[in-house]
Amino acid sequence: MFESTSNNPYLEDFYEDMEKWAFHLQTYFLNHRFEQVQDATVDNPVIQDRSLYEGTYVFTENLRRSGMMHQRDFENYSALSKLYEAKATPPHLLIYLRADLEKLKSNIEKRGRDYEKTIPDEYLLNLNELYEEWISNYEKGGLLVVDVNDVDIVNNPNDFERIASAIESAMRIRKNVGATV
Numbered sequence: 001m002f003e004s005t006s007n008n009p010y011l012e013d014f015y016e017d018m019e020k021w022a023f024h025l026q027t028y029f030l031n032h033r034f035e036q037v038q039d040a041t042v043d044n045p046v047i048q049d050r051s052l053y054e055g056t057y058v059f060t061e062n063l064r065r066s067g068m069m070h071q072r073d074f075e076n077y078s079a080l081s082k083l084y085e086a087k088a089t090p091p092h093l094l095i096y097l098r099a100d101l102e103k104l105k106s107n108i109e110k111r112g113r114d115y116e117k118t119i120p121d122e123y124l125l126n127l128n129e130l131y132e133e134w135i136s137n138y139e140k141g142g143l144l145v146v147d148v149n150d151v152d153i154v155n156n157p158n159d160f161e162r163i164a165s166a167i168e169s170a171m172r173i174r175k176n177v178g179a180t181v
Contacts, residue, residue: 003029003049005113015115022063023073030055030081037088052088056081057134062126090140093170097148101125144170 005011010028014021033052040048060077063069069077099107104124108116135145146163153160 003032012115015118018063018068022060022069023077026055026060026063026069026077027080029059030077030084034084034088040089048091051091051094052081052084053134053138053140054131056085058127058130062123062130066123066126091142093142093144093167094138094140095167095170096131096135096143096145098131098145099128099148101128103149104128142170142173 008025008028010021010025014025029050030052033048033050033055036048037052056078060069060074060081064071064074101121101124105121108119135143144166146166151159151163153163
């Protein structure tokens with residue numbers, strides 16, 4: 001299940017004026033991610049592009065720290081997020097794709113979304129820092145960290161097989177918090 005970007009009514013506005021649209025965008029994503037989690041069942045397992053937690057611990061926190069989200073909006077979002085988290089089943093396995101700034105910029109360029117082309121490097125570096133903070137404290141279930149800086153799963157079948165094998169192994173174990181590929 002992919003993150004809702006093509007029909008997201010706030011995404012382009014957000015990149016034009018982050019401070020004005022930060023709360024709206026993050027709330028939209030929170031609702032969307034929660035709906036995806038609700039659709040996942042034992043009989044209907046899913047791979048979700050973004051977890052329910054990233055909005056709170058990475059993206060919204062980044063907006064708060066950078067002054068692009070007012071404190072009252074951050075507190076309101078955090079309260080909503082805690083309610084959603086309490087109702088959601090944590091993933092069996094969280095897969096964190098670790099990438100440096102150059103890889104992130106390359107991926108953004110490949111996506112070809114005009115509104116993403118102006119994302120400042122500092123914003124991306126701050127996101128990376130927050131991801132690392134969050135992942136280092138993640139305890140809700142299995143965790144697999146995959147360094148994707150030198151990985152090309154589209155054009156290199158060996159990369160794909162290595163990562164797929166690590167995911168299959170981690171899913172069998174389900175309690176391998178901290179595994180790294």
